[in-house]
Amino acid sequence: MSKVAITGMGIISAIGNSVEENLNALLSGVSGISTIENIDTNHRNSIKVGEIKMTNLELSRLLDLPEDNNFSRTALLGLYAAKQAVKNAGIENSNEYKTGLISATSVGGMDMTERFFYDFIENEENRRYILINDAGDSSHKIADNLGINGIVTTISTACSSSANAIMLGARLIKSKQLERVIVGGTDALSKFTINGFKTLMILSDTFNTPFDNNRKGLNLGEAAAYLVLESDEIVQKEGKKVLAYVSGYGNANDAFHQTASSENGEGAFLAMEKALKLANLNPEDIDYINAHGTATQNNDLSEGRAIESVFGKNVPDFSSTKPFTGHTLAAAAAIEAVYSILALQKNIIFPNLNFKTKMEEFDLVPVTELKEKNIENVLSNSFGFGGNCSTVIFSKSK
Amino acid sequence: MKKVYINGLGNISCQKTFDSVFLEEVVVETDENVLTAKEPVYKDYILPGASRRMAKGVKNGIVASAIAMKEANVSTLDAIITGTGLGCIEDSEKFLKSIIDNKEEFLTPTSFIQSTHNTVGGQIALGLQCKAYNFTYVNGGISFESALLDAKMQLETEESETILVGGIDESADFTTNFFKIAKVIKSDNEKNSSILDQKTKGHIAGEGATFFILENKKTANTYAEIASISFVNRLDPNQIESQIESFLAENLLAVKDIDAVILGINGDVDFDKYYEAISNNLFKNTAQIYYKHLSGDYHTASSFGVWVGSKILKLQEIPEIIRLNSVVKSNYKNVLIYNQYLGKDHSFLLLKQC
Numbered sequence: 001m002s003k004v005a006i007t008g009m010g011i012i013s014a015i016g017n018s019v020e021e022n023l024n025a026l027l028s029g030v031s032g033i034s035t036i037e038n039i040d041t042n043h044r045n046s047i048k049v050g051e052i053k054m055t056n057l058e059l060s061r062l063l064d065l066p067e068d069n070n071f072s073r074t075a076l077l078g079l080y081a082a083k084q085a086v087k088n089a090g091i092e093n094s095n096e097y098k099t100g101l102i103s104a105t106s107v108g109g110m111d112m113t114e115r116f117f118y119d120f121i122e123n124e125e126n127r128r129y130i131l132i133n134d135a136g137d138s139s140h141k142i143a144d145n146l147g148i149n150g151i152v153t154t155i156s157t158a159c160s161s162s163a164n165a166i167m168l169g170a171r172l173i174k175s176k177q178l179e180r181v182i183v184g185g186t187d188a189l190s191k192f193t194i195n196g197f198k199t200l201m202i203l204s205d206t207f208n209t210p211f212d213n214n215r216k217g218l219n220l221g222e223a224a225a226y227l228v229l230e231s232d233e234i235v236q237k238e239g240k241k242v243l244a245y246v247s248g249y250g251n252a253n254d255a256f257h258q259t260a261s262s263e264n265g266e267g268a269f270l271a272m273e274k275a276l277k278l279a280n281l282n283p284e285d286i287d288y289i290n291a292h293g294t295a296t297q298n299n300d301l302s303e304g305r306a307i308e309s310v311f312g313k314n315v316p317d318f319s320s321t322k323p324f325t326g327h328t329l330a331a332a333a334a335i336e337a338v339y340s341i342l343a344l345q346k347n348i349i350f351p352n353l354n355f356k357t358k359m360e361e362f363d364l365v366p367v368t369e370l371k372e373k374n375i376e377n378v379l380s381n382s383f384g385f386g387g388n389c390s391t392v393i394f395s396k397s398k
Numbered sequence: 399m400k401k402v403y404i405n406g407l408g409n410i411s412c413q414k415t416f417d418s419v420f421l422e423e424v425v426v427e428t429d430e431n432v433l434t435a436k437e438p439v440y441k442d443y444i445l446p447g448a449s450r451r452m453a454k455g456v457k458n459g460i461v462a463s464a465i466a467m468k469e470a471n472v473s474t475l476d477a478i479i480t481g482t483g484l485g486c487i488e489d490s491e492k493f494l495k496s497i498i499d500n501k502e503e504f505l506t507p508t509s510f511i512q513s514t515h516n517t518v519g520g521q522i523a524l525g526l527q528c529k530a531y532n533f534t535y536v537n538g539g540i541s542f543e544s545a546l547l548d549a550k551m552q553l554e555t556e557e558s559e560t561i562l563v564g565g566i567d568e569s570a571d572f573t574t575n576f577f578k579i580a581k582v583i584k585s586d587n588e589k590n591s592s593i594l595d596q597k598t599k600g601h602i603a604g605e606g607a608t609f610f611i612l613e614n615k616k617t618a619n620t621y622a623e624i625a626s627i628s629f630v631n632r633l634d635p636n637q638i639e640s641q642i643e644s645f646l647a648e649n650l651l652a653v654k655d656i657d658a659v660i661l662g663i664n665g666d667v668d669f670d671k672y673y674e675a676i677s678n679n680l681f682k683n684t685a686q687i688y689y690k691h692l693s694g695d696y697h698t699a700s701s702f703g704v705w706v707g708s709k710i711l712k713l714q715e716i717p718e719i720i721r722l723n724s725v726v727k728s729n730y731k732n733v734l735i736y737n738q739y740l741g742k743d744h745s746f747l748l749l750k751q752c
């Protein structure tokens with residue numbers, strides 16, 4: 001078995017609280033990048049973000065959680081998207097099959113820790129948030145709420161995290177350790193990441209413009225998305241509708257620098273090559289690349305070079321959807337997995353908004369208008385700190 | 399399917415577990431509820447200039463992985479897979495403190511860069527120029543076991559032949575304080591005379607970096623075979639016995655086939671009950687072992703337990719200091735390791751003699 005069936009998906013991002021809302025925004029070219037409202041930061045007027053315009057209290061109410069819950073925003077967003085995915089897959093009993101949850105996050109409970117860091121010692125009131133700092137807490141909360149009892153784990157490899165969650169999930173299905181697995185990622189905006197990326201001087205003060213010669217950096221975002229992967233046995237037995245397949249994946253390390261990508265994008269090249277090989281596809285079989293395309297100087301050059309190395313003169317249509325959502329860190333690969341699946345289902349390539357000027361280093365020009373064409377295979381890239389490079393290939397359900 | 403073997407070990411812990419054989423020079427701390435790692439001579443492994451900028455967990459990870467690779471006589475890796483509960487938490491604290499103290503101004507990126515959970519795996523790859531698969535698991539008490547499971551699947555299917563797997567956690571002042579407030583770590587006035595006699599909440603904290611070279615071939619240095627691994631997010635204390643029995647049954651074994659059982663007992667009155675029934679009943683005729691009085695507890699402390707199990711199977715001896723009972727076997731063939739963290743993330747690991 002080389003392909004793994006995707007039977008459900010759920011998403012919440014700056015462009016919508018459901019798959020349908022996200023699709024509508026992508027089709028109508030409406031970006032979710034805005035001025036930050038939910039976090040009190042000095043940088044409010046010097047950055048733009050892909051923020052979900054709901055408070056934690058509003059999210060808690062939508063999730064029917066008690067008001068004194070100890071959910072981080074990361075956990076709230078994660079549970080919101082994971083519930084949708086499970087519903088979309090038509091799952092009623094979480095433990096009818098051997099089920100697991102593989103979630104990804106980089107922020108974890110930092111959004112609460114940063115609020116109460118000194119307060120924890122002084123004040124008893126918010127101590128319920130002490131033990132939610134570790135990244136596994138959000139996964140546990142999602143699993144408990146969905147009633148999953150089994151393999152529950154969390155991956156954190158910075159901005160490639162949820163691609164790696166999809167990878168592990170597919171591996172667990174193939175090796176028959178699990179029959180069903182919910183995979184994806186969640187990350188909330190936090191002062192910690194805003195200031196971290198600010199010190200690295202890679203935050204744009206305006207709307208991000210991937211693959212543009214005059215790009216000024218990234219916009220951070222927050223989001224969560226999950227896919228339901230199921231074994232062929234379940235799909236056949238229950239006559240499940242398959243949304244798409246995970247047909248290939250690869251992870252490699254750039255081994256160049258802790259936070260920067262090598263100029264020739266070797267790690268990215270290796271990840272794409274591995275994914276193509278596993279999918280048993282040739283480069284010309286890829287109809288669309290959903291690029292990592294963060295709009296930093298470094299990423300877009302490195303990724304572009306790597307794409308040229310893999311595809312030569314015949315680079316397929318590509319775009320980055322980060323002008324819609326911002327860079328949602330550990331959730332990025334999961335929301336872009338949803339967009340890749342939508343591209344396969346609708347035979348549409350979503351535009352790389354804000355692009356004006358071709359980069360001087362190469363001739364790559366992203367798709368800038370909605371483009372309809374038959375799409376059989378989508379390649380999605382995600383790269384993170386620590387040289388972590390991941391590629392997942394999604395293929396059409398026939 | 400290929401079998402999976404442990405062919406090299408490197409362990410930086412709160413005891414002298416490098417440059418030693420098997421716990422012959424241990425100190426059981428009775429005054430401190432927070433143990434710190436015994437530092438190796440970093441300059442033997444890392445250039446001093448680079449070392450100064452590195453987090454404690456990164457340095458310990460680099461040294462432990464170098465020791466494991468040397469012992470297994472491998473120089474190239476097909477994957478680097480790490481597990482950590484909190485990553486380089488000291489740098490996370492440092493960056494967060496400077497955000498708050500300086501009101502988001504005058505910040506430098508170094509501690510932010512190191513705060514990412516996959517820093518240790520990334521830095522090991524950078525040092526070795528290893529462009530292979532590189533994953534980091536961060537799920538509390540089964541962070542390390544997740545890394546082991548991932549590695550095991552890849553070795554069984556021959557996708558990889560040689561994998562470096564490690565568990566790393568470091569302690570940091572604020573987090574330690576928070577854990578004391580939350581009674582995860584015992585408070586200062588509760589002495590840890592013996593974790594077996596504790597009737598109080600919380601554990602003795604520790605830190606460490608324990609690395610393993612896993613391969614799908616046996617070598618002259620093989621410690622043990624990793625026959626099976628399983629973990630589950632939630633279990634009630636009364637489900638542990640049946641969970642273990644079914645885990646053993648899946649491996650065509652019965653309780654009597656287990657020669658030694660390694661338990662994660664940590665002196666926390668709320669959670670040691672998970673070990674009680676199996677200690678008093680299921681495994682009462684089995685050699686029982688504990689180790690957290692030596693390692694302290696932390697999210698990836700079970701990697702120390704796997705290190706203990708590997709040593710027992712290779713050396714065929716159990717040091718007195720880790721014995722819970724007096725059962726002695728002439729031959730240790732099958733070792734079961736069970737751990738949980740705060741009542742969650744239960745893991746079961748079966749090691750076999752080679």
